[in-house]
Amino acid sequence: MPGSATPSTVGLVVGSNLSLAGGQLDNTNSGDAWVGGSVSSSANFNFEQHLNYVTSFNPANIETGYTPAQISSSLMPINFSSAATTLTQLSDTLGTLAVNGTVTTSGSNLTFTATGCTVCVFDLPAADMPGGAISNSAISINAPTGATVIVNVPGTADSISNSSITYTGGATASDTIFNFDAAKSLTTSGATVNGSILAPFATFTGTNGSVDGELIAGSVTNESAELESAYIFSGNLGSVATPEPSTWILMAGALFVCALLRTKRTTSAAN
Numbered sequence: 001m002p003g004s005a006t007p008s009t010v011g012l013v014v015g016s017n018l019s020l021a022g023g024q025l026d027n028t029n030s031g032d033a034w035v036g037g038s039v040s041s042s043a044n045f046n047f048e049q050h051l052n053y054v055t056s057f058n059p060a061n062i063e064t065g066y067t068p069a070q071i072s073s074s075l076m077p078i079n080f081s082s083a084a085t086t087l088t089q090l091s092d093t094l095g096t097l098a099v100n101g102t103v104t105t106s107g108s109n110l111t112f113t114a115t116g117c118t119v120c121v122f123d124l125p126a127a128d129m130p131g132g133a134i135s136n137s138a139i140s141i142n143a144p145t146g147a148t149v150i151v152n153v154p155g156t157a158d159s160i161s162n163s164s165i166t167y168t169g170g171a172t173a174s175d176t177i178f179n180f181d182a183a184k185s186l187t188t189s190g191a192t193v194n195g196s197i198l199a200p201f202a203t204f205t206g207t208n209g210s211v212d213g214e215l216i217a218g219s220v221t222n223e224s225a226e227l228e229s230a231y232i233f234s235g236n237l238g239s240v241a242t243p244e245p246s247t248w249i250l251m252a253g254a255l256f257v258c259a260l261l262r263t264k265r266t267t268s269a270a271n
Helices: 080-095 246-251
Strands: 010-014 018-020 023-025 032-035 038-041 045-047 051-053 062-064 102-106 109-113 119-123 133-135 138-142 148-152 157-161 164-167 176-179 185-189 192-194 196-207 210-212 215-220 226-228 265-267
Touching: 038 051, 038 062, 080 148, 080 176, 080 196, 102 119, 164 192
Parallel strands: 010 032, 018 038, 018 265, 023 045, 032 051, 045 062, 109 138, 119 148, 133 157, 138 164, 148 176, 157 185, 176 196, 185 196, 192 210, 196 215, 210 226
Antiparallel strands: 102 109
């Protein structure tokens, strides 16, 4: 891994400026932080891992477990321009895959079922997301052990509120991508999203709840949901994306990675 701090894992990567509003990047479950611009915070934030930044670091309201290191942009672990192209193409590709799983509803609850597939693809019907919203839903995913699960979600302005995602088959949250290929905005509120989110054009806002997996979005703002590390993506995309995106491979082992393809990140990240 590049950089003067020589981390074994990447915990947070920001392409431009990082403006925080409290929280911490802990030293138990995360890797180091890499910021392609400036770092500042309006409330107490604790970097317990190495912090590497390109432009400037304002120590006001920020505690650090290690001395922050100013680095050259060439040492950033992700080339954001290249990542933007690769991950946008991946999202487009996933959105065109043939569906081989079914979605059934019971009230607001959703059950995804697939058998006999190594890459299990679901399209969430727009009718199950009135106004682009998943609300007060229990989402259950039943797919084979070892299968990679792709859930394509429609809409340009999407939200998930007061909902949870569980796995009843052999596939796990670590095998699963929720692909918001058309979304311009994505909001979670009081939701537990177990799995990775790919939304390369969307501005993501999380309020309470958590995203336990990888989060890739166009930008992230006003973030107060917890971003956790138990379900980092480990599925196999080789059969649908050749070569498999190196950016996603890099992210394995990270606490979370927000690929900010267009603008800066304003967040409150806590564990």
